[in-house]
Amino acid sequence: xxxxxxxxxxxxxxxxxxxxxxxxxxxxxxxxxxxxxxxxxxxxxxxxxxxxxxxxxxxxxxxxxxxxxxxxxxxxxxxxxxxxxxxxxxxxxxxxxxxxxxxxxxxxxxxxxxxxxxxxxxxxxxxxxxxxxxxxxxxxxxxxxxxxxxxxxxxxxxxxxxxxxxxxxxxxxxxxxxxxxxxxxxxxxxxxxxxxxxxxxxxxxxxxxxxxxxxxxxxxxxxxxxxxxxxxxxxxxxxxxxxxxxxxxxxxxx
Amino acid sequence: xxxxxxxxxxxxxxxxxxxxxxxxxxxxxxxxxxxxxxxxxxxxxxxxxxxxxxxxxxxxxxxxxxxxxxxxxxxxxxxxxxxxxxxxxxxxxxxxxxxxxxxxxxxxxxxxxxxxxxxxxxxxxxxxxxxxxxxxxxxxxxxxxxxxxxxxxxxxxxxxxxxxxxxxxxxx
Numbered sequence: 494x495x496x497x498x499x500x501x502x503x504x505x506x507x508x509x510x511x512x513x514x515x516x517x518x519x520x521x522x523x524x525x526x527x528x529x530x531x532x533x534x535x536x537x538x539x540x541x542x543x544x545x546x547x548x549x550x551x552x553x554x555x556x557x558x559x560x561x562x563x564x565x566x567x568x569x570x571x572x573x574x575x576x577x578x579x580x581x582x583x584x585x586x587x588x589x590x591x592x593x594x595x596x597x598x599x600x601x602x603x604x605x606x607x608x609x610x611x612x613x614x615x616x617x618x619x620x621x622x623x624x625x626x627x628x629x630x631x632x633x634x635x636x637x638x639x640x641x642x643x644x645x646x647x648x649x650x651x652x653x654x655x656x657x658x659x660x661x662x663x664x665x666x667x668x669x670x671x672x673x674x675x676x677x678x679x680x681x682x683x684x685x686x687x688x689x690x691x692x693x694x695x696x697x698x699x700x701x702x703x704x705x706x707x708x709x710x711x712x713x714x715x716x717x718x719x720x721x722x723x724x725x726x727x728x729x730x731x732x733x734x735x736x737x738x739x740x741x742x743x744x745x746x747x
Numbered sequence: 748x749x750x751x752x753x754x755x756x757x758x759x760x761x762x763x764x765x766x767x768x769x770x771x772x773x774x775x776x777x778x779x780x781x782x783x784x785x786x787x788x789x790x791x792x793x794x795x796x797x798x799x800x801x802x803x804x805x806x807x808x809x810x811x812x813x814x815x816x817x818x819x820x821x822x823x824x825x826x827x828x829x830x831x832x833x834x835x836x837x838x839x840x841x842x843x844x845x846x847x848x849x850x851x852x853x854x855x856x857x858x859x860x861x862x863x864x865x866x867x868x869x870x871x872x873x874x875x876x877x878x879x880x881x882x883x884x885x886x887x888x889x890x891x892x893x894x895x896x897x898x899x900x901x902x903x904x905x906x907x908x909x910x911x912x913x914x915x916x917x918x919x
Binding site: 498499500501502503505506508533534535538540541542543544545546547548549551552553554556557558 | 770773774775776777778781782791794795798862863865866869880881883884885889890902905906908909910912913915916
Protein backbone atom coordinates (compact mmCIF):
# COMPACT_ATOMS: atom_id res chain seq x y z
CA UNK A 494 0.00 0.00 0.00
CA UNK A 495 1.81 3.13 -1.18
CA UNK A 496 -0.17 5.45 1.11
CA UNK A 497 0.74 3.28 4.07
CA UNK A 498 4.39 3.45 3.08
CA UNK A 499 4.21 7.23 3.08
CA UNK A 500 2.63 7.31 6.52
CA UNK A 501 5.09 4.77 7.89
CA UNK A 502 8.07 6.70 6.57
CA UNK A 503 6.59 9.93 7.95
CA UNK A 504 6.19 8.17 11.29
CA UNK A 505 9.81 7.10 11.22
CA UNK A 506 10.81 10.65 10.25
CA UNK A 507 8.67 12.08 13.06
CA UNK A 508 6.64 14.10 10.57
CA UNK A 509 3.11 12.99 11.51
CA UNK A 510 0.91 15.18 13.64
CA UNK A 511 -0.43 13.72 16.86
CA UNK A 512 -3.78 12.58 15.44
CA UNK A 513 -2.18 10.83 12.46
CA UNK A 514 0.44 9.29 14.68
CA UNK A 515 -2.16 7.92 17.15
CA UNK A 516 -4.24 6.48 14.36
CA UNK A 517 -1.27 4.78 12.76
CA UNK A 518 0.04 3.42 16.04
CA UNK A 519 -3.41 1.91 16.72
CA UNK A 520 -3.37 0.20 13.35
CA UNK A 521 0.17 -1.03 13.89
CA UNK A 522 -0.87 -2.60 17.18
CA UNK A 523 -3.41 -4.74 15.36
CA UNK A 524 -1.76 -5.32 11.98
CA UNK A 525 1.26 -7.59 11.86
CA UNK A 526 1.82 -7.03 8.14
CA UNK A 527 1.95 -3.31 8.72
CA UNK A 528 4.46 -3.83 11.50
CA UNK A 529 6.64 -5.89 9.17
CA UNK A 530 6.40 -3.16 6.57
CA UNK A 531 7.44 -0.57 9.15
CA UNK A 532 10.43 -2.70 10.04
CA UNK A 533 11.40 -2.97 6.38
CA UNK A 534 11.15 0.76 5.87
CA UNK A 535 13.02 1.60 9.02
CA UNK A 536 16.10 2.19 7.01
CA UNK A 537 18.62 3.54 9.39
CA UNK A 538 18.39 7.29 9.02
CA UNK A 539 21.82 7.68 10.56
CA UNK A 540 23.27 5.47 7.85
CA UNK A 541 21.71 7.65 5.18
CA UNK A 542 23.16 10.74 6.81
CA UNK A 543 26.55 9.02 7.11
CA UNK A 544 26.40 8.11 3.44
CA UNK A 545 25.69 11.68 2.41
CA UNK A 546 28.31 12.95 4.82
CA UNK A 547 30.88 10.66 3.23
CA UNK A 548 30.37 12.67 0.05
CA UNK A 549 31.41 15.86 1.81
CA UNK A 550 34.93 14.49 2.07
CA UNK A 551 35.12 14.35 -1.72
CA UNK A 552 34.42 18.03 -2.36
CA UNK A 553 37.27 19.84 -4.16
CA UNK A 554 37.24 22.70 -1.71
CA UNK A 555 40.52 24.30 -2.71
CA UNK A 556 39.28 24.71 -6.27
CA UNK A 557 36.08 26.35 -5.11
CA UNK A 558 37.78 28.65 -2.67
CA UNK A 559 39.98 29.87 -5.48
CA UNK A 560 36.86 30.54 -7.55
CA UNK A 561 35.32 32.87 -5.00
CA UNK A 562 36.08 36.39 -6.21
CA UNK A 563 38.16 38.40 -3.76
CA UNK A 564 36.31 40.77 -1.45
CA UNK A 565 37.61 43.86 -3.21
CA UNK A 566 35.60 42.96 -6.30
CA UNK A 567 32.29 43.21 -4.48
CA UNK A 568 30.13 45.65 -6.35
CA UNK A 569 29.39 48.73 -4.26
CA UNK A 570 25.69 49.28 -3.60
CA UNK A 571 26.39 52.97 -3.32
CA UNK A 572 29.28 55.02 -4.71
CA UNK A 573 30.52 56.04 -1.28
CA UNK A 574 30.46 52.56 0.14
CA UNK A 575 33.30 51.66 2.45
CA UNK A 576 35.26 54.79 1.75
CA UNK A 577 35.07 56.23 5.23
CA UNK A 578 37.09 53.67 7.15
CA UNK A 579 39.54 53.54 4.34
CA UNK A 580 40.20 57.23 4.38
CA UNK A 581 40.59 57.16 8.12
CA UNK A 582 43.10 54.40 7.71
CA UNK A 583 45.11 56.41 5.26
CA UNK A 584 44.87 59.57 7.31
CA UNK A 585 46.96 62.37 5.97
CA UNK A 586 47.18 60.92 2.52
CA UNK A 587 44.75 62.07 -0.10
CA UNK A 588 43.82 58.72 -1.51
CA UNK A 589 40.60 58.92 -3.47
CA UNK A 590 38.78 55.72 -4.02
CA UNK A 591 37.90 55.14 -7.61
CA UNK A 592 35.31 52.50 -6.89
CA UNK A 593 32.64 54.91 -7.98
CA UNK A 594 34.56 55.62 -11.12
CA UNK A 595 34.44 52.08 -12.34
CA UNK A 596 32.80 53.24 -15.53
CA UNK A 597 36.08 54.76 -16.60
CA UNK A 598 37.51 51.26 -16.67
CA UNK A 599 34.73 49.71 -18.68
CA UNK A 600 36.83 49.74 -21.82
CA UNK A 601 39.65 48.02 -20.05
CA UNK A 602 38.08 44.61 -20.29
CA UNK A 603 40.34 43.09 -17.68
CA UNK A 604 44.06 43.19 -17.43
CA UNK A 605 44.40 41.34 -20.68
CA UNK A 606 41.79 43.51 -22.32
CA UNK A 607 42.05 45.05 -25.74
CA UNK A 608 43.34 48.53 -25.03
CA UNK A 609 46.52 49.26 -23.11
CA UNK A 610 45.95 52.77 -21.89
CA UNK A 611 49.10 53.66 -20.01
CA UNK A 612 52.34 52.47 -18.53
CA UNK A 613 50.32 51.28 -15.55
CA UNK A 614 48.29 48.98 -17.76
CA UNK A 615 51.48 47.64 -19.25
CA UNK A 616 52.84 46.85 -15.79
CA UNK A 617 49.60 45.23 -14.74
CA UNK A 618 49.44 43.21 -17.93
CA UNK A 619 52.98 41.98 -17.35
CA UNK A 620 52.20 41.30 -13.72
CA UNK A 621 49.52 38.85 -14.80
CA UNK A 622 52.37 36.51 -15.73
CA UNK A 623 53.81 36.52 -12.23
CA UNK A 624 53.16 33.69 -9.84
CA UNK A 625 54.39 33.01 -6.30
CA UNK A 626 57.17 31.00 -7.98
CA UNK A 627 58.41 33.85 -10.15
CA UNK A 628 60.67 35.38 -7.53
CA UNK A 629 61.05 32.38 -5.29
CA UNK A 630 64.76 31.97 -6.05
CA UNK A 631 65.59 35.66 -5.94
CA UNK A 632 67.04 36.37 -2.51
CA UNK A 633 69.62 39.14 -2.90
CA UNK A 634 71.52 40.26 0.17
CA UNK A 635 71.61 43.93 1.08
CA UNK A 636 74.75 44.60 -0.94
CA UNK A 637 73.22 43.13 -4.08
CA UNK A 638 69.99 44.98 -3.42
CA UNK A 639 71.94 48.22 -3.23
CA UNK A 640 73.66 47.56 -6.56
CA UNK A 641 70.40 46.64 -8.25
CA UNK A 642 68.69 49.74 -6.90
CA UNK A 643 71.62 51.92 -7.86
CA UNK A 644 71.28 50.71 -11.42
CA UNK A 645 67.59 51.53 -11.66
CA UNK A 646 68.03 54.79 -9.75
CA UNK A 647 70.44 55.98 -12.38
CA UNK A 648 67.81 55.41 -15.08
CA UNK A 649 64.76 56.95 -13.45
CA UNK A 650 66.58 59.67 -11.52
CA UNK A 651 65.17 58.83 -8.11
CA UNK A 652 67.19 57.93 -5.03
CA UNK A 653 66.34 54.27 -4.46
CA UNK A 654 68.15 52.43 -1.67
CA UNK A 655 67.35 49.27 0.31
CA UNK A 656 66.21 51.38 3.25
CA UNK A 657 64.05 53.71 1.19
CA UNK A 658 62.25 50.99 -0.69
CA UNK A 659 61.86 48.68 2.30
CA UNK A 660 58.21 47.87 3.01
CA UNK A 661 57.34 46.24 6.33
CA UNK A 662 55.69 42.89 5.69
CA UNK A 663 57.20 42.49 2.22
CA UNK A 664 60.39 40.83 1.13
CA UNK A 665 62.53 42.57 -1.46
CA UNK A 666 63.23 40.32 -4.44
CA UNK A 667 64.74 42.36 -7.24
CA UNK A 668 64.87 45.66 -9.11
CA UNK A 669 64.62 45.73 -12.89
CA UNK A 670 64.97 48.35 -15.58
CA UNK A 671 62.29 48.62 -18.24
CA UNK A 672 61.29 51.22 -20.77
CA UNK A 673 57.79 52.31 -21.68
CA UNK A 674 57.52 54.28 -24.91
CA UNK A 675 61.06 55.51 -24.41
CA UNK A 676 60.60 56.51 -20.78
CA UNK A 677 62.72 54.74 -18.14
CA UNK A 678 60.61 52.51 -15.92
CA UNK A 679 61.92 50.90 -12.73
CA UNK A 680 60.22 47.88 -11.25
CA UNK A 681 61.01 46.79 -7.73
CA UNK A 682 59.54 43.43 -6.91
CA UNK A 683 58.58 42.11 -3.50
CA UNK A 684 56.66 39.14 -2.23
CA UNK A 685 54.35 38.97 0.73
CA UNK A 686 54.37 36.25 3.36
CA UNK A 687 52.38 33.99 1.05
CA UNK A 688 54.74 34.53 -1.90
CA UNK A 689 52.37 36.80 -3.82
CA UNK A 690 54.27 39.32 -5.97
CA UNK A 691 53.91 43.01 -5.17
CA UNK A 692 55.46 45.71 -7.34
CA UNK A 693 56.65 49.24 -6.74
CA UNK A 694 57.20 51.01 -10.06
CA UNK A 695 58.70 54.37 -10.92
CA UNK A 696 58.63 56.01 -14.34
CA UNK A 697 60.34 59.24 -15.33
CA UNK A 698 57.50 60.66 -17.39
CA UNK A 699 57.47 64.31 -16.35
CA UNK A 700 53.87 64.21 -15.16
CA UNK A 701 52.67 66.97 -12.79
CA UNK A 702 52.35 66.21 -9.11
CA UNK A 703 49.27 64.22 -8.24
CA UNK A 704 48.23 62.89 -4.83
CA UNK A 705 48.02 59.16 -4.11
CA UNK A 706 44.95 57.50 -5.51
CA UNK A 707 43.63 54.02 -4.82
CA UNK A 708 42.25 51.81 -7.55
CA UNK A 709 40.86 48.29 -7.30
CA UNK A 710 40.01 46.19 -10.32
CA UNK A 711 40.21 42.63 -11.55
CA UNK A 712 41.45 41.40 -8.20
CA UNK A 713 44.34 43.86 -8.21
CA UNK A 714 44.66 46.87 -5.99
CA UNK A 715 47.08 49.69 -6.57
CA UNK A 716 48.05 53.14 -5.43
CA UNK A 717 49.37 55.66 -7.94
CA UNK A 718 50.81 59.12 -7.43
CA UNK A 719 53.19 61.55 -9.13
CA UNK A 720 55.82 63.82 -7.69
CA UNK A 721 58.91 65.54 -8.97
CA UNK A 722 58.32 64.55 -12.58
CA UNK A 723 58.05 60.87 -11.65
CA UNK A 724 54.98 58.73 -11.46
CA UNK A 725 54.75 55.88 -9.00
CA UNK A 726 52.61 52.81 -8.65
CA UNK A 727 52.40 50.22 -5.89
CA UNK A 728 50.37 47.20 -6.93
CA UNK A 729 49.45 43.80 -5.54
CA UNK A 730 46.85 41.13 -5.98
CA UNK A 731 45.33 41.65 -2.59
CA UNK A 732 42.52 43.62 -0.95
CA UNK A 733 42.78 47.36 -1.36
CA UNK A 734 43.01 47.96 2.37
CA UNK A 735 46.09 45.77 2.58
CA UNK A 736 47.70 47.50 -0.38
CA UNK A 737 46.92 50.86 1.17
CA UNK A 738 48.58 49.85 4.42
CA UNK A 739 51.68 48.60 2.64
CA UNK A 740 51.88 51.61 0.34
CA UNK A 741 51.94 54.09 3.19
CA UNK A 742 55.67 53.70 3.76
CA UNK A 743 56.37 54.49 0.10
CA UNK A 744 53.91 57.31 -0.44
CA UNK A 745 55.48 59.14 2.48
CA UNK A 746 59.01 58.74 1.07
CA UNK A 747 58.53 59.40 -2.61
CA UNK B 748 20.55 60.10 4.19
CA UNK B 749 19.85 57.95 7.22
CA UNK B 750 18.04 55.52 4.98
CA UNK B 751 21.00 55.44 2.61
CA UNK B 752 23.36 54.72 5.48
CA UNK B 753 21.03 52.04 6.79
CA UNK B 754 20.84 50.43 3.36
CA UNK B 755 24.60 50.60 3.02
CA UNK B 756 25.07 48.94 6.39
CA UNK B 757 22.60 46.24 5.45
CA UNK B 758 24.43 45.65 2.17
CA UNK B 759 27.70 45.33 4.01
CA UNK B 760 26.14 42.87 6.40
CA UNK B 761 24.70 40.92 3.48
CA UNK B 762 28.04 40.68 1.76
CA UNK B 763 29.79 39.56 4.91
CA UNK B 764 27.23 36.89 5.63
CA UNK B 765 27.22 35.63 2.05
CA UNK B 766 31.00 35.34 1.95
CA UNK B 767 31.11 33.61 5.30
CA UNK B 768 28.25 31.35 4.29
CA UNK B 769 29.93 30.42 1.05
CA UNK B 770 33.14 29.48 2.78
CA UNK B 771 31.31 27.39 5.33
CA UNK B 772 28.93 25.73 2.89
CA UNK B 773 31.20 24.86 -0.03
CA UNK B 774 31.30 21.14 0.71
CA UNK B 775 27.55 20.98 1.26
CA UNK B 776 26.91 22.95 -1.90
CA UNK B 777 29.09 20.54 -3.83
CA UNK B 778 27.31 17.56 -2.30
CA UNK B 779 23.95 19.03 -3.32
CA UNK B 780 25.35 19.71 -6.78
CA UNK B 781 26.67 16.21 -7.28
CA UNK B 782 23.44 14.67 -6.01
CA UNK B 783 21.44 16.86 -8.38
CA UNK B 784 23.60 16.56 -11.43
CA UNK B 785 25.00 13.05 -10.97
CA UNK B 786 28.14 14.39 -12.54
CA UNK B 787 31.20 15.64 -10.76
CA UNK B 788 32.16 17.88 -13.65
CA UNK B 789 28.72 19.45 -13.72
CA UNK B 790 28.80 19.75 -9.93
CA UNK B 791 32.05 21.71 -10.12
CA UNK B 792 30.51 24.09 -12.66
CA UNK B 793 27.41 24.38 -10.57
CA UNK B 794 29.22 25.31 -7.38
CA UNK B 795 31.48 27.79 -9.11
CA UNK B 796 28.50 29.43 -10.81
CA UNK B 797 26.72 29.55 -7.46
CA UNK B 798 29.72 31.28 -5.87
CA UNK B 799 29.86 33.92 -8.58
CA UNK B 800 26.10 34.47 -8.58
CA UNK B 801 25.94 34.74 -4.80
CA UNK B 802 28.79 37.23 -4.60
CA UNK B 803 27.38 39.36 -7.38
CA UNK B 804 23.94 39.46 -5.84
CA UNK B 805 24.86 39.41 -2.16
CA UNK B 806 22.78 42.54 -1.67
CA UNK B 807 19.69 40.43 -2.29
CA UNK B 808 20.40 38.30 0.75
CA UNK B 809 18.50 39.33 3.87
CA UNK B 810 20.96 39.42 6.79
CA UNK B 811 19.92 37.24 9.67
CA UNK B 812 18.18 34.66 7.52
CA UNK B 813 19.69 31.30 6.67
CA UNK B 814 22.45 31.83 4.15
CA UNK B 815 22.83 28.10 3.50
CA UNK B 816 19.22 27.84 2.35
CA UNK B 817 19.66 30.92 0.19
CA UNK B 818 22.74 29.42 -1.44
CA UNK B 819 20.94 26.13 -2.01
CA UNK B 820 18.13 27.98 -3.74
CA UNK B 821 20.62 29.70 -6.01
CA UNK B 822 22.38 26.45 -6.81
CA UNK B 823 19.12 24.70 -7.62
CA UNK B 824 18.00 27.57 -9.82
CA UNK B 825 21.27 27.52 -11.78
CA UNK B 826 20.96 23.76 -12.11
CA UNK B 827 17.44 23.89 -13.45
CA UNK B 828 17.90 26.88 -15.71
CA UNK B 829 21.38 26.43 -17.06
CA UNK B 830 23.42 23.38 -16.36
CA UNK B 831 20.80 20.66 -16.62
CA UNK B 832 19.54 22.24 -19.81
CA UNK B 833 23.09 22.18 -21.15
CA UNK B 834 23.50 18.54 -20.19
CA UNK B 835 20.31 17.69 -22.00
CA UNK B 836 21.49 19.58 -25.09
CA UNK B 837 24.82 17.82 -25.00
CA UNK B 838 23.17 14.48 -24.38
CA UNK B 839 25.26 13.58 -21.37
CA UNK B 840 25.39 13.73 -17.64
CA UNK B 841 22.66 11.29 -16.69
CA UNK B 842 24.45 8.04 -17.29
CA UNK B 843 26.92 8.20 -14.44
CA UNK B 844 24.53 8.80 -11.56
CA UNK B 845 25.73 5.78 -9.68
CA UNK B 846 29.36 6.53 -10.37
CA UNK B 847 29.13 10.13 -9.25
CA UNK B 848 27.75 9.20 -5.85
CA UNK B 849 30.70 7.19 -4.71
CA UNK B 850 33.59 7.73 -2.39
CA UNK B 851 37.15 6.85 -3.22
CA UNK B 852 38.47 3.47 -2.23
CA UNK B 853 40.67 4.51 0.65
CA UNK B 854 37.95 6.61 2.16
CA UNK B 855 35.40 3.90 1.51
CA UNK B 856 37.34 1.51 3.72
CA UNK B 857 36.94 3.96 6.56
CA UNK B 858 33.28 4.79 6.16
CA UNK B 859 32.30 1.13 5.86
CA UNK B 860 31.07 -0.82 2.96
CA UNK B 861 27.37 -0.59 3.73
CA UNK B 862 27.51 3.17 3.81
CA UNK B 863 29.08 3.15 0.37
CA UNK B 864 26.38 0.75 -0.78
CA UNK B 865 23.69 3.11 0.45
CA UNK B 866 25.34 5.90 -1.47
CA UNK B 867 25.43 3.86 -4.65
CA UNK B 868 21.78 2.94 -4.17
CA UNK B 869 20.90 6.61 -3.77
CA UNK B 870 22.78 7.20 -7.00
CA UNK B 871 20.44 4.82 -8.79
CA UNK B 872 17.35 6.78 -7.73
CA UNK B 873 15.65 9.37 -9.93
CA UNK B 874 16.85 12.95 -9.51
CA UNK B 875 13.74 14.10 -7.64
CA UNK B 876 14.10 11.35 -5.04
CA UNK B 877 17.82 11.92 -4.63
CA UNK B 878 17.31 15.63 -4.12
CA UNK B 879 14.46 15.16 -1.66
CA UNK B 880 16.43 12.61 0.30
CA UNK B 881 19.42 14.90 0.49
CA UNK B 882 17.44 17.88 1.71
CA UNK B 883 15.53 15.91 4.34
CA UNK B 884 18.08 13.37 5.54
CA UNK B 885 21.35 15.23 5.07
CA UNK B 886 20.33 18.88 5.32
CA UNK B 887 17.63 18.52 7.95
CA UNK B 888 14.76 20.08 6.00
CA UNK B 889 11.34 19.28 7.41
CA UNK B 890 8.87 17.90 4.93
CA UNK B 891 7.21 21.32 4.79
CA UNK B 892 10.53 23.08 4.18
CA UNK B 893 11.47 20.61 1.48
CA UNK B 894 8.08 21.07 -0.17
CA UNK B 895 8.56 24.83 -0.21
CA UNK B 896 12.14 24.59 -1.49
CA UNK B 897 11.20 22.21 -4.28
CA UNK B 898 7.87 23.82 -5.09
CA UNK B 899 5.83 20.66 -4.64
CA UNK B 900 3.07 19.57 -2.21
CA UNK B 901 4.05 17.85 1.02
CA UNK B 902 2.35 14.72 -0.30
CA UNK B 903 4.89 14.61 -3.11
CA UNK B 904 7.72 14.81 -0.60
CA UNK B 905 6.17 11.94 1.38
CA UNK B 906 5.74 9.91 -1.77
CA UNK B 907 9.31 10.43 -2.92
CA UNK B 908 10.75 9.56 0.46
CA UNK B 909 8.61 6.47 0.84
CA UNK B 910 9.68 5.21 -2.56
CA UNK B 911 13.29 5.98 -1.79
CA UNK B 912 13.19 4.33 1.63
CA UNK B 913 11.56 1.24 0.17
CA UNK B 914 14.35 1.00 -2.37
CA UNK B 915 16.99 1.34 0.32
CA UNK B 916 15.21 -1.08 2.65
CA UNK B 917 16.17 -3.88 0.30
CA UNK B 918 19.81 -3.30 1.23
CA UNK B 919 19.28 -4.42 4.82
